[in-house]
Amino acid sequence: MTESTFDDIFDDLIDPNEERQNFLSIFEALLPEASTLLVSEAGVLLAGARPLALAPSERERLVRETGATDGFVAGEAENGAHCQAVYLANLPAVLIFSCAAVRKDDLRSGSTSASLLRNTIDLALARQEREMLVADHEQAVRQISILQQQHGKLIEDNYRQYQLNQDREKEYARKLESEIAMQTAELREANVRLEEISRLKSDFLANMSHELRTPMNAIIGFSELLSEAPLSEEHLDYARTISQAAASLLTLINDILDLAKIEAGKLELEHLPFDLTEVVGNVAAMFKIPAREKGVEVACRIDSRIPRRIMGDGNRLRQILINLTGNAMKFTEHGEIDILIDHEQEASGRIVSRFSVRDSGIGIPADRVEAIFEKFTQADGSTTRKYGGTGLGLAICLQLVELMGGNLAVTSEVGKGSTFYFVIPLEEAPAENLPLREQQEAGLGKTGCGGRILLVEDNVVNQRLASILVTRQGYEVEVASDGAEALEHLRHQTFALVLMDVQMPNMDGMEATRRIRAIEADPALRHDYVGLRARQQPLAIVGLTAHARKEDEAACFQAGMNGFLTKPIVKAKLAVILSEMMPS
Secondary structure, three states: HHHHHHHHHHHHOHHHHHHHHHHHHHHHHHHOOEEEEEOOOOOOOOOOOOOOOHHHHHHHHHHHHHHOOOOEEEEEEOOOOOEEEEOOOOOEEEEEEOOOOHHHHHHOOOOOHHHHHHHHHHHHHHHHHHHHHHHHHHHHHHHHHHHHOOOOOHHHHHHHHHHHHHHHHHHHHHHHHHHHHHHHHHHHHHHHHHHHHHHHHHHHHHHHHHHHHHHHHHHHHHHHHHHHHOOOHHHHHHHHHHHHHHHHHHHHHHHHHHHHHHHOOOOOOOOOOEEEEHHHHHHHHHOHHHHHHOOOOEEEEEOOOOOOEHHHHHHHHHHHHHHHHHHHOOOOOEEEEEEEEEEEEEOOEEEEEEEEEEOOOOOHHHHHHHHHHHHOOOOOHHHHHHHOOOOHHHHHHHHHHHHHHOOOOEEEEEEEEEEEEEEEEEEEEOOOOOOOHHHHHHHHHHOOOOOOOEOOOOOOOHHHHHHHHOOOOEEEEEEEOOOHHHHHHHHOOOOOEEEEEEOOOOOOOOHHHHHHHHHHOOOHHHHOOHHHOOOOEEEEEEEOOOOHHHHHHHHHHHHHOEEEEEEOOOOOHHHHHHHOOOOO
Protein backbone atom coordinates (compact mmCIF):
# COMPACT_ATOMS: atom_id res chain seq x y z
CA MET A 1 0.00 0.00 0.00
CA THR A 2 1.46 3.37 -0.99
CA GLU A 3 1.47 6.46 1.24
CA SER A 4 -0.44 8.44 -1.39
CA THR A 5 -3.30 5.94 -1.16
CA PHE A 6 -3.60 6.44 2.61
CA ASP A 7 -3.31 10.21 2.14
CA ASP A 8 -6.28 10.09 -0.22
CA ILE A 9 -8.30 8.21 2.39
CA PHE A 10 -7.52 10.41 5.38
CA ASP A 11 -8.00 13.62 3.39
CA ASP A 12 -11.74 12.81 3.53
CA LEU A 13 -11.85 12.78 7.32
CA ILE A 14 -13.76 15.69 8.90
CA ASP A 15 -12.03 17.90 11.45
CA PRO A 16 -13.85 18.95 14.67
CA ASN A 17 -14.91 22.35 13.35
CA GLU A 18 -16.40 20.76 10.24
CA GLU A 19 -18.34 18.40 12.49
CA ARG A 20 -19.70 21.37 14.44
CA GLN A 21 -20.58 23.22 11.21
CA ASN A 22 -22.36 20.10 9.98
CA PHE A 23 -24.35 19.97 13.23
CA LEU A 24 -25.42 23.61 12.74
CA SER A 25 -26.70 22.83 9.24
CA ILE A 26 -28.74 19.88 10.51
CA PHE A 27 -30.14 21.86 13.48
CA GLU A 28 -31.18 24.79 11.24
CA ALA A 29 -32.98 22.36 8.91
CA LEU A 30 -35.00 21.06 11.88
CA LEU A 31 -35.71 24.60 13.18
CA PRO A 32 -35.74 26.75 10.02
CA GLU A 33 -36.85 29.97 11.76
CA ALA A 34 -33.85 29.95 14.15
CA SER A 35 -30.72 32.13 14.07
CA THR A 36 -27.68 30.26 15.43
CA LEU A 37 -24.14 30.57 16.74
CA LEU A 38 -21.81 27.76 17.96
CA VAL A 39 -18.86 28.44 20.29
CA SER A 40 -16.29 25.67 20.69
CA GLU A 41 -14.35 25.10 23.90
CA ALA A 42 -11.36 26.65 22.15
CA GLY A 43 -13.41 29.80 21.53
CA VAL A 44 -13.90 29.24 17.78
CA LEU A 45 -17.12 30.92 16.58
CA LEU A 46 -19.17 29.09 13.96
CA ALA A 47 -22.25 30.75 12.44
CA GLY A 48 -25.14 29.10 10.63
CA ALA A 49 -26.94 30.20 7.47
CA ARG A 50 -28.81 32.73 9.64
CA PRO A 51 -26.06 34.08 11.95
CA LEU A 52 -27.05 35.31 15.39
CA ALA A 53 -25.60 38.74 16.20
CA LEU A 54 -24.48 38.74 19.85
CA ALA A 55 -22.43 41.19 21.88
CA PRO A 56 -19.08 39.67 22.97
CA SER A 57 -19.84 40.25 26.64
CA GLU A 58 -23.23 38.56 26.35
CA ARG A 59 -21.65 35.66 24.42
CA GLU A 60 -19.01 35.18 27.10
CA ARG A 61 -21.65 35.24 29.83
CA LEU A 62 -23.77 32.62 28.10
CA VAL A 63 -20.75 30.35 27.51
CA ARG A 64 -19.74 30.72 31.16
CA GLU A 65 -23.21 30.05 32.60
CA THR A 66 -24.02 27.07 30.37
CA GLY A 67 -20.99 25.30 31.82
CA ALA A 68 -22.67 25.30 35.22
CA THR A 69 -26.08 23.91 34.18
CA ASP A 70 -27.67 21.17 32.10
CA GLY A 71 -30.63 23.37 31.11
CA PHE A 72 -31.16 26.40 28.89
CA VAL A 73 -29.68 29.80 29.76
CA ALA A 74 -31.61 32.86 28.57
CA GLY A 75 -29.91 35.78 26.84
CA GLU A 76 -30.56 38.71 24.52
CA ALA A 77 -29.34 39.24 20.95
CA GLU A 78 -28.16 42.59 19.62
CA ASN A 79 -31.52 43.16 17.89
CA GLY A 80 -33.34 42.79 21.24
CA ALA A 81 -34.71 39.31 20.53
CA HIS A 82 -34.40 36.78 23.33
CA CYS A 83 -32.10 33.80 22.79
CA GLN A 84 -31.16 30.58 24.58
CA ALA A 85 -27.85 28.83 25.15
CA VAL A 86 -27.14 25.20 25.98
CA TYR A 87 -23.94 23.19 26.40
CA LEU A 88 -23.49 20.22 24.01
CA ALA A 89 -21.04 17.77 25.53
CA ASN A 90 -20.96 15.62 22.36
CA LEU A 91 -19.24 18.30 20.25
CA PRO A 92 -18.15 19.83 22.78
CA ALA A 93 -19.44 23.37 22.27
CA VAL A 94 -22.11 25.87 23.36
CA LEU A 95 -25.12 26.28 21.04
CA ILE A 96 -26.75 29.76 21.13
CA PHE A 97 -29.96 30.25 19.15
CA SER A 98 -32.89 32.63 18.82
CA CYS A 99 -36.33 31.52 17.62
CA ALA A 100 -39.41 33.77 17.43
CA ALA A 101 -41.71 30.77 17.98
CA VAL A 102 -40.13 30.08 21.39
CA ARG A 103 -41.07 32.53 24.10
CA LYS A 104 -38.64 33.37 26.87
CA ASP A 105 -40.75 31.87 29.66
CA ASP A 106 -41.54 28.66 27.71
CA LEU A 107 -38.18 26.99 28.53
CA ARG A 108 -38.53 26.57 32.23
CA SER A 109 -37.35 23.20 33.53
CA GLY A 110 -39.77 20.39 32.76
CA SER A 111 -41.93 22.42 30.34
CA THR A 112 -43.25 20.97 27.09
CA SER A 113 -41.31 23.53 25.01
CA ALA A 114 -38.06 22.70 26.82
CA SER A 115 -38.62 18.97 26.19
CA LEU A 116 -39.41 19.54 22.50
CA LEU A 117 -36.30 21.72 21.98
CA ARG A 118 -34.12 19.22 23.81
CA ASN A 119 -35.53 16.48 21.54
CA THR A 120 -34.77 18.65 18.48
CA ILE A 121 -31.15 19.10 19.57
CA ASP A 122 -30.83 15.37 20.35
CA LEU A 123 -32.29 14.56 16.93
CA ALA A 124 -29.78 16.89 15.23
CA LEU A 125 -26.91 15.23 17.13
CA ALA A 126 -28.29 11.82 16.21
CA ARG A 127 -28.52 12.74 12.54
CA GLN A 128 -24.98 14.13 12.64
CA GLU A 129 -23.75 10.95 14.24
CA ARG A 130 -25.69 8.97 11.65
CA GLU A 131 -23.98 10.93 8.87
CA MET A 132 -20.66 10.26 10.56
CA LEU A 133 -21.51 6.58 10.70
CA VAL A 134 -22.44 6.64 7.02
CA ALA A 135 -19.15 8.39 6.28
CA ASP A 136 -17.35 5.79 8.39
CA HIS A 137 -19.12 3.08 6.44
CA GLU A 138 -18.10 4.57 3.10
CA GLN A 139 -14.57 5.03 4.40
CA ALA A 140 -14.45 1.39 5.51
CA VAL A 141 -15.67 0.19 2.11
CA ARG A 142 -12.96 2.21 0.37
CA GLN A 143 -10.30 0.92 2.71
CA ILE A 144 -11.48 -2.66 2.17
CA SER A 145 -11.27 -2.19 -1.58
CA ILE A 146 -7.65 -1.05 -1.30
CA LEU A 147 -6.52 -3.42 1.42
CA GLN A 148 -8.01 -6.48 -0.33
CA GLN A 149 -5.01 -6.35 -2.64
CA GLN A 150 -2.47 -6.39 0.22
CA HIS A 151 -3.57 -7.88 3.52
CA GLY A 152 -6.31 -10.50 3.95
CA LYS A 153 -6.27 -10.23 7.74
CA LEU A 154 -6.63 -6.47 7.62
CA ILE A 155 -9.60 -6.95 5.30
CA GLU A 156 -11.27 -9.21 7.84
CA ASP A 157 -10.59 -6.76 10.67
CA ASN A 158 -12.04 -3.88 8.72
CA TYR A 159 -15.08 -5.95 7.79
CA ARG A 160 -15.65 -6.75 11.44
CA GLN A 161 -15.36 -3.03 12.21
CA TYR A 162 -17.88 -2.34 9.50
CA GLN A 163 -20.30 -4.84 11.07
CA LEU A 164 -19.76 -3.25 14.48
CA ASN A 165 -20.55 0.16 12.99
CA GLN A 166 -23.70 -1.25 11.46
CA ASP A 167 -24.80 -2.76 14.77
CA ARG A 168 -23.94 0.46 16.59
CA GLU A 169 -26.02 2.47 14.16
CA LYS A 170 -29.01 0.13 14.50
CA GLU A 171 -28.74 0.05 18.29
CA TYR A 172 -28.54 3.82 18.51
CA ALA A 173 -31.54 4.17 16.18
CA ARG A 174 -33.56 1.74 18.33
CA LYS A 175 -32.57 3.58 21.50
CA LEU A 176 -33.46 6.96 20.03
CA GLU A 177 -36.85 5.73 18.74
CA SER A 178 -37.60 4.21 22.15
CA GLU A 179 -36.75 7.46 23.96
CA ILE A 180 -38.83 9.54 21.55
CA ALA A 181 -41.79 7.16 21.90
CA MET A 182 -41.51 7.30 25.69
CA GLN A 183 -41.35 11.10 25.75
CA THR A 184 -44.28 11.32 23.30
CA ALA A 185 -46.35 9.09 25.58
CA GLU A 186 -45.45 11.26 28.59
CA LEU A 187 -46.49 14.40 26.70
CA ARG A 188 -49.81 12.80 25.77
CA GLU A 189 -50.45 11.87 29.39
CA ALA A 190 -49.60 15.42 30.44
CA ASN A 191 -52.07 16.79 27.88
CA VAL A 192 -54.80 14.47 29.19
CA ARG A 193 -54.12 15.67 32.74
CA LEU A 194 -54.24 19.31 31.61
CA GLU A 195 -57.56 18.74 29.83
CA GLU A 196 -59.01 17.13 32.95
CA ILE A 197 -57.79 20.01 35.12
CA SER A 198 -59.37 22.47 32.67
CA ARG A 199 -62.67 20.57 32.77
CA LEU A 200 -62.69 20.46 36.58
CA LYS A 201 -61.94 24.18 36.73
CA SER A 202 -64.76 24.94 34.31
CA ASP A 203 -67.23 22.80 36.31
CA PHE A 204 -66.10 24.39 39.57
CA LEU A 205 -66.58 27.91 38.27
CA ALA A 206 -69.97 27.02 36.82
CA ASN A 207 -71.14 25.56 40.15
CA MET A 208 -69.78 28.56 42.05
CA SER A 209 -71.66 30.80 39.62
CA HIS A 210 -74.88 28.89 40.36
CA GLU A 211 -74.42 29.22 44.12
CA LEU A 212 -73.74 32.95 43.81
CA ARG A 213 -76.48 33.73 41.30
CA THR A 214 -79.20 32.06 43.41
CA PRO A 215 -79.03 34.57 46.31
CA MET A 216 -78.34 37.34 43.78
CA ASN A 217 -81.76 36.56 42.28
CA ALA A 218 -83.42 37.51 45.58
CA ILE A 219 -81.21 40.55 46.23
CA ILE A 220 -81.74 42.09 42.80
CA GLY A 221 -85.41 41.12 42.56
CA PHE A 222 -86.48 42.43 45.95
CA SER A 223 -84.38 45.58 45.65
CA GLU A 224 -86.17 46.36 42.36
CA LEU A 225 -89.55 45.68 43.97
CA LEU A 226 -88.55 47.88 46.90
CA SER A 227 -87.58 50.67 44.49
CA GLU A 228 -91.09 50.54 43.02
CA ALA A 229 -92.75 50.87 46.46
CA PRO A 230 -93.81 54.24 47.95
CA LEU A 231 -90.66 55.16 49.91
CA SER A 232 -89.07 58.28 51.27
CA GLU A 233 -86.29 59.73 49.16
CA GLU A 234 -83.70 58.45 51.66
CA HIS A 235 -85.07 54.89 51.69
CA LEU A 236 -85.43 54.93 47.90
CA ASP A 237 -81.77 55.88 47.68
CA TYR A 238 -80.90 52.91 49.93
CA ALA A 239 -82.86 50.54 47.67
CA ARG A 240 -81.19 51.90 44.52
CA THR A 241 -77.75 51.57 46.14
CA ILE A 242 -78.44 47.91 46.94
CA SER A 243 -79.63 47.33 43.38
CA GLN A 244 -76.56 48.99 41.85
CA ALA A 245 -74.15 47.09 44.11
CA ALA A 246 -75.91 43.80 43.30
CA ALA A 247 -75.73 44.57 39.57
CA SER A 248 -71.98 45.20 39.89
CA LEU A 249 -71.51 41.89 41.72
CA LEU A 250 -73.57 40.08 39.09
CA THR A 251 -71.37 41.58 36.36
CA LEU A 252 -68.29 40.18 38.12
CA ILE A 253 -69.93 36.75 38.43
CA ASN A 254 -70.83 36.80 34.74
CA ASP A 255 -67.26 37.80 33.81
CA ILE A 256 -65.84 34.86 35.75
CA LEU A 257 -68.31 32.47 34.10
CA ASP A 258 -67.57 33.89 30.65
CA LEU A 259 -63.84 33.48 31.27
CA ALA A 260 -64.36 29.84 32.22
CA LYS A 261 -66.43 29.20 29.07
CA ILE A 262 -63.91 30.94 26.81
CA GLU A 263 -60.95 29.03 28.26
CA ALA A 264 -62.86 25.75 27.91
CA GLY A 265 -63.71 26.62 24.29
CA LYS A 266 -67.43 26.33 25.02
CA LEU A 267 -68.57 29.90 24.42
CA GLU A 268 -70.57 30.12 21.19
CA LEU A 269 -71.88 33.31 19.61
CA GLU A 270 -75.52 33.62 18.60
CA HIS A 271 -76.56 34.54 15.06
CA LEU A 272 -79.83 36.40 15.55
CA PRO A 273 -81.28 39.72 14.33
CA PHE A 274 -80.79 42.74 16.60
CA ASP A 275 -81.15 46.50 16.41
CA LEU A 276 -77.65 48.06 16.37
CA THR A 277 -79.00 51.54 17.15
CA GLU A 278 -80.86 50.18 20.16
CA VAL A 279 -77.78 48.32 21.46
CA VAL A 280 -75.53 51.40 21.22
CA GLY A 281 -78.26 53.68 22.59
CA ASN A 282 -78.84 51.41 25.58
CA VAL A 283 -75.13 51.39 26.38
CA ALA A 284 -74.97 55.19 26.26
CA ALA A 285 -78.13 55.48 28.38
CA MET A 286 -76.65 53.20 31.06
CA PHE A 287 -73.88 55.74 31.75
CA LYS A 288 -75.93 58.97 31.51
CA ILE A 289 -76.49 59.28 35.27
CA PRO A 290 -72.91 58.51 36.44
CA ALA A 291 -71.62 60.73 33.62
CA ARG A 292 -73.84 63.62 34.73
CA GLU A 293 -72.64 63.22 38.31
CA LYS A 294 -69.01 63.45 37.16
CA GLY A 295 -69.64 66.22 34.65
CA VAL A 296 -68.67 63.98 31.74
CA GLU A 297 -70.56 64.01 28.43
CA VAL A 298 -71.42 60.65 26.80
CA ALA A 299 -72.24 60.71 23.09
CA CYS A 300 -72.71 58.05 20.41
CA ARG A 301 -72.64 58.18 16.62
CA ILE A 302 -73.36 55.48 14.02
CA ASP A 303 -72.33 55.91 10.38
CA SER A 304 -75.47 56.24 8.24
CA ARG A 305 -74.11 53.66 5.79
CA ILE A 306 -74.34 50.92 8.44
CA PRO A 307 -77.74 49.11 8.50
CA ARG A 308 -79.80 49.42 11.65
CA ARG A 309 -80.79 45.76 11.77
CA ILE A 310 -77.83 43.36 12.08
CA MET A 311 -77.40 39.58 12.28
CA GLY A 312 -75.13 38.44 15.09
CA ASP A 313 -74.84 38.28 18.86
CA GLY A 314 -76.28 41.57 20.08
CA ASN A 315 -75.88 40.63 23.75
CA ARG A 316 -72.15 39.96 23.41
CA LEU A 317 -71.64 43.14 21.38
CA ARG A 318 -73.49 45.04 24.12
CA GLN A 319 -71.27 43.38 26.74
CA ILE A 320 -68.11 44.53 24.91
CA LEU A 321 -69.35 48.11 24.56
CA ILE A 322 -70.49 48.22 28.21
CA ASN A 323 -67.08 47.02 29.40
CA LEU A 324 -65.20 49.51 27.21
CA THR A 325 -67.51 52.42 28.11
CA GLY A 326 -67.45 51.50 31.81
CA ASN A 327 -63.67 51.40 31.65
CA ALA A 328 -63.62 54.84 30.03
CA MET A 329 -66.05 56.21 32.64
CA LYS A 330 -63.91 54.84 35.47
CA PHE A 331 -60.77 56.65 34.30
CA THR A 332 -62.33 59.90 33.02
CA GLU A 333 -62.90 62.71 35.53
CA HIS A 334 -63.94 65.41 33.04
CA GLY A 335 -64.44 65.91 29.32
CA GLU A 336 -66.27 63.45 27.11
CA ILE A 337 -66.69 59.79 26.15
CA ASP A 338 -67.64 59.00 22.54
CA ILE A 339 -69.04 55.68 21.26
CA LEU A 340 -68.40 55.65 17.51
CA ILE A 341 -69.31 53.11 14.82
CA ASP A 342 -67.70 53.91 11.45
CA HIS A 343 -68.12 52.30 8.03
CA GLU A 344 -64.77 50.96 6.77
CA GLN A 345 -65.61 49.00 3.63
CA GLU A 346 -67.85 46.32 2.15
CA ALA A 347 -66.39 42.91 1.37
CA SER A 348 -68.02 39.58 0.47
CA GLY A 349 -71.49 40.95 1.17
CA ARG A 350 -70.54 42.17 4.66
CA ILE A 351 -70.08 45.63 6.10
CA VAL A 352 -66.67 45.94 7.75
CA SER A 353 -67.16 48.42 10.61
CA ARG A 354 -64.94 50.03 13.21
CA PHE A 355 -66.26 50.30 16.79
CA SER A 356 -64.45 52.87 18.95
CA VAL A 357 -64.82 54.07 22.53
CA ARG A 358 -62.86 57.31 22.96
CA ASP A 359 -62.31 59.10 26.28
CA SER A 360 -60.42 62.10 27.65
CA GLY A 361 -59.21 60.27 30.76
CA ILE A 362 -55.87 59.61 32.40
CA GLY A 363 -54.45 57.53 29.52
CA ILE A 364 -52.16 54.48 29.62
CA PRO A 365 -48.33 54.46 29.73
CA ALA A 366 -46.84 53.02 26.53
CA ASP A 367 -45.00 50.26 28.39
CA ARG A 368 -48.26 49.00 29.97
CA VAL A 369 -50.54 48.96 26.90
CA GLU A 370 -50.05 45.25 26.19
CA ALA A 371 -50.44 44.24 29.86
CA ILE A 372 -53.97 45.64 30.22
CA PHE A 373 -55.37 42.90 27.99
CA GLU A 374 -54.01 40.15 30.24
CA LYS A 375 -56.33 38.46 32.75
CA PHE A 376 -56.31 39.91 36.29
CA THR A 377 -53.93 42.67 35.16
CA GLN A 378 -54.29 46.46 35.21
CA ALA A 379 -52.04 49.24 33.96
CA ASP A 380 -50.63 49.96 37.43
CA GLY A 381 -50.78 48.43 40.90
CA SER A 382 -52.38 51.59 42.26
CA THR A 383 -55.21 51.34 39.71
CA THR A 384 -57.05 48.66 41.67
CA ARG A 385 -56.71 50.59 44.92
CA LYS A 386 -58.02 53.84 43.43
CA TYR A 387 -60.53 52.71 40.81
CA GLY A 388 -61.34 49.11 41.71
CA GLY A 389 -61.94 46.29 39.25
CA THR A 390 -60.59 42.78 38.71
CA GLY A 391 -58.75 43.21 35.41
CA LEU A 392 -61.06 40.69 33.70
CA GLY A 393 -63.15 43.04 31.56
CA LEU A 394 -60.65 43.84 28.80
CA ALA A 395 -59.36 40.26 28.64
CA ILE A 396 -62.91 39.02 28.05
CA CYS A 397 -63.60 41.80 25.51
CA LEU A 398 -60.44 40.83 23.62
CA GLN A 399 -61.50 37.20 23.32
CA LEU A 400 -65.11 38.04 22.42
CA VAL A 401 -63.91 40.37 19.65
CA GLU A 402 -61.64 37.63 18.33
CA LEU A 403 -64.60 35.23 18.26
CA MET A 404 -66.42 37.85 16.16
CA GLY A 405 -63.55 37.88 13.66
CA GLY A 406 -61.80 41.05 14.81
CA ASN A 407 -59.02 42.26 17.08
CA LEU A 408 -59.22 44.67 20.02
CA ALA A 409 -56.55 47.37 20.20
CA VAL A 410 -55.91 50.70 21.92
CA THR A 411 -54.19 54.01 21.24
CA SER A 412 -53.45 56.16 24.27
CA GLU A 413 -51.50 59.13 25.55
CA VAL A 414 -50.94 59.73 29.24
CA GLY A 415 -53.00 62.67 30.45
CA LYS A 416 -54.94 63.02 27.20
CA GLY A 417 -57.08 59.89 27.01
CA SER A 418 -57.45 56.55 25.26
CA THR A 419 -59.33 55.05 22.32
CA PHE A 420 -60.23 51.36 22.38
CA TYR A 421 -61.33 50.07 18.99
CA PHE A 422 -62.05 46.90 17.05
CA VAL A 423 -63.01 46.16 13.44
CA ILE A 424 -65.53 43.38 12.73
CA PRO A 425 -67.67 42.36 9.74
CA LEU A 426 -71.43 43.00 10.08
CA GLU A 427 -74.22 41.24 8.23
CA GLU A 428 -77.51 43.02 7.50
CA ALA A 429 -80.57 41.18 8.86
CA PRO A 430 -83.17 40.04 6.32
CA ALA A 431 -86.20 42.34 6.08
CA GLU A 432 -88.63 39.71 7.38
CA ASN A 433 -86.84 39.45 10.73
CA LEU A 434 -88.58 41.52 13.41
CA PRO A 435 -86.13 43.52 15.54
CA LEU A 436 -85.64 42.20 19.05
CA ARG A 437 -86.93 45.40 20.67
CA GLU A 438 -90.20 45.17 18.71
CA GLN A 439 -90.61 41.57 19.84
CA GLN A 440 -90.08 42.54 23.47
CA GLU A 441 -92.39 45.52 23.21
CA ALA A 442 -95.04 43.32 21.64
CA GLY A 443 -94.76 40.93 24.59
CA LEU A 444 -94.61 43.67 27.21
CA GLY A 445 -97.68 45.32 25.74
CA LYS A 446 -99.82 42.32 26.69
CA THR A 447 -101.38 42.12 30.14
CA GLY A 448 -102.18 38.94 32.00
CA CYS A 449 -105.68 37.65 31.33
CA GLY A 450 -105.73 35.37 34.34
CA GLY A 451 -104.67 31.75 34.56
CA ARG A 452 -102.94 29.54 37.07
CA ILE A 453 -99.19 28.97 37.15
CA LEU A 454 -97.36 26.30 39.13
CA LEU A 455 -94.05 27.60 40.53
CA VAL A 456 -91.63 24.81 41.43
CA GLU A 457 -88.78 26.28 43.52
CA ASP A 458 -86.99 24.96 46.63
CA ASN A 459 -85.58 28.30 47.86
CA VAL A 460 -88.15 30.04 50.08
CA VAL A 461 -86.89 33.54 49.32
CA ASN A 462 -86.98 32.92 45.58
CA GLN A 463 -90.47 31.43 45.96
CA ARG A 464 -91.68 34.74 47.39
CA LEU A 465 -89.92 36.81 44.75
CA ALA A 466 -91.14 34.79 41.76
CA SER A 467 -94.67 34.64 43.20
CA ILE A 468 -94.79 38.45 43.51
CA LEU A 469 -93.43 38.97 39.98
CA VAL A 470 -95.93 36.51 38.45
CA THR A 471 -98.85 37.85 40.48
CA ARG A 472 -98.11 41.37 39.31
CA GLN A 473 -98.46 40.12 35.75
CA GLY A 474 -102.06 39.17 36.54
CA TYR A 475 -101.79 35.43 37.14
CA GLU A 476 -102.48 33.12 40.10
CA VAL A 477 -99.55 31.20 41.57
CA GLU A 478 -99.34 27.84 43.35
CA VAL A 479 -95.96 26.86 44.86
CA ALA A 480 -94.27 23.44 45.02
CA SER A 481 -90.91 22.88 46.74
CA ASP A 482 -89.53 20.12 44.47
CA GLY A 483 -90.36 17.95 41.47
CA ALA A 484 -92.19 15.27 43.47
CA GLU A 485 -94.46 17.88 45.07
CA ALA A 486 -95.08 19.39 41.63
CA LEU A 487 -96.37 16.01 40.36
CA GLU A 488 -98.72 15.82 43.33
CA HIS A 489 -100.12 19.26 42.49
CA LEU A 490 -100.70 18.13 38.89
CA ARG A 491 -102.47 15.03 40.17
CA HIS A 492 -105.21 17.19 41.73
CA GLN A 493 -105.11 20.62 40.00
CA THR A 494 -104.88 22.16 36.54
CA PHE A 495 -102.35 24.79 35.48
CA ALA A 496 -101.67 26.68 32.28
CA LEU A 497 -97.89 26.84 32.84
CA VAL A 498 -95.14 25.43 35.07
CA LEU A 499 -92.13 27.55 36.09
CA MET A 500 -89.68 24.75 36.94
CA ASP A 501 -86.44 25.34 38.89
CA VAL A 502 -83.75 23.05 37.50
CA GLN A 503 -81.64 22.33 40.58
CA MET A 504 -83.69 21.04 43.55
CA PRO A 505 -83.37 18.29 46.20
CA ASN A 506 -85.39 15.03 46.11
CA MET A 507 -86.43 15.37 42.45
CA ASP A 508 -84.83 18.08 40.30
CA GLY A 509 -86.49 20.00 37.50
CA MET A 510 -85.00 17.87 34.71
CA GLU A 511 -86.33 14.63 36.17
CA ALA A 512 -89.73 16.20 36.98
CA THR A 513 -90.05 17.44 33.38
CA ARG A 514 -89.19 14.02 31.97
CA ARG A 515 -91.78 12.44 34.30
CA ILE A 516 -94.48 14.89 33.14
CA ARG A 517 -93.70 14.19 29.47
CA ALA A 518 -93.78 10.43 30.11
CA ILE A 519 -97.17 10.73 31.85
CA GLU A 520 -98.54 12.81 28.96
CA ALA A 521 -97.45 10.12 26.51
CA ASP A 522 -99.22 7.28 28.42
CA PRO A 523 -103.07 7.52 28.43
CA ALA A 524 -103.34 5.16 31.43
CA LEU A 525 -100.99 7.29 33.55
CA ARG A 526 -102.43 10.59 32.29
CA HIS A 527 -105.90 9.60 33.51
CA ASP A 528 -104.67 9.81 37.15
CA TYR A 529 -103.54 13.44 36.76
CA VAL A 530 -106.26 16.10 36.71
CA GLY A 531 -103.77 18.68 35.45
CA LEU A 532 -102.82 16.57 32.42
CA ARG A 533 -105.63 14.25 31.36
CA ALA A 534 -107.92 16.83 29.73
CA ARG A 535 -105.18 18.77 27.88
CA GLN A 536 -105.10 18.73 24.10
CA GLN A 537 -101.53 20.10 24.02
CA PRO A 538 -98.52 19.29 26.24
CA LEU A 539 -98.24 21.37 29.40
CA ALA A 540 -95.94 24.39 28.90
CA ILE A 541 -92.85 24.15 31.14
CA VAL A 542 -90.26 26.94 31.50
CA GLY A 543 -86.94 26.15 33.18
CA LEU A 544 -85.51 28.45 35.88
CA THR A 545 -81.81 28.08 36.61
CA ALA A 546 -78.85 29.97 37.99
CA HIS A 547 -76.64 28.12 35.47
CA ALA A 548 -76.18 30.36 32.45
CA ARG A 549 -74.16 28.15 30.09
CA LYS A 550 -75.34 27.27 26.58
CA GLU A 551 -75.19 23.57 27.39
CA ASP A 552 -77.49 24.13 30.39
CA GLU A 553 -80.11 25.71 28.12
CA ALA A 554 -79.77 22.84 25.65
CA ALA A 555 -80.18 20.30 28.47
CA CYS A 556 -83.45 21.98 29.52
CA PHE A 557 -84.92 21.71 26.04
CA GLN A 558 -83.66 18.14 25.71
CA ALA A 559 -85.51 17.22 28.92
CA GLY A 560 -88.74 18.50 27.37
CA MET A 561 -88.98 22.10 28.53
CA ASN A 562 -90.50 24.76 26.27
CA GLY A 563 -88.54 27.78 27.53
CA PHE A 564 -85.60 28.84 29.63
CA LEU A 565 -85.03 31.76 32.07
CA THR A 566 -81.77 32.44 33.90
CA LYS A 567 -81.50 33.80 37.41
CA PRO A 568 -81.49 36.55 38.49
CA ILE A 569 -84.93 36.73 36.87
CA VAL A 570 -85.30 39.87 34.77
CA LYS A 571 -88.85 41.19 35.12
CA ALA A 572 -89.09 42.22 31.45
CA LYS A 573 -87.93 38.79 30.21
CA LEU A 574 -90.41 37.07 32.55
CA ALA A 575 -93.20 39.25 31.16
CA VAL A 576 -92.25 38.35 27.58
CA ILE A 577 -92.15 34.61 28.21
CA LEU A 578 -95.46 34.66 30.16
CA SER A 579 -97.13 36.55 27.33
CA GLU A 580 -95.84 33.93 24.86
CA MET A 581 -96.65 30.83 26.91
CA MET A 582 -99.93 31.74 28.65
CA PRO A 583 -103.18 31.49 26.71
CA SER A 584 -104.67 34.82 25.58
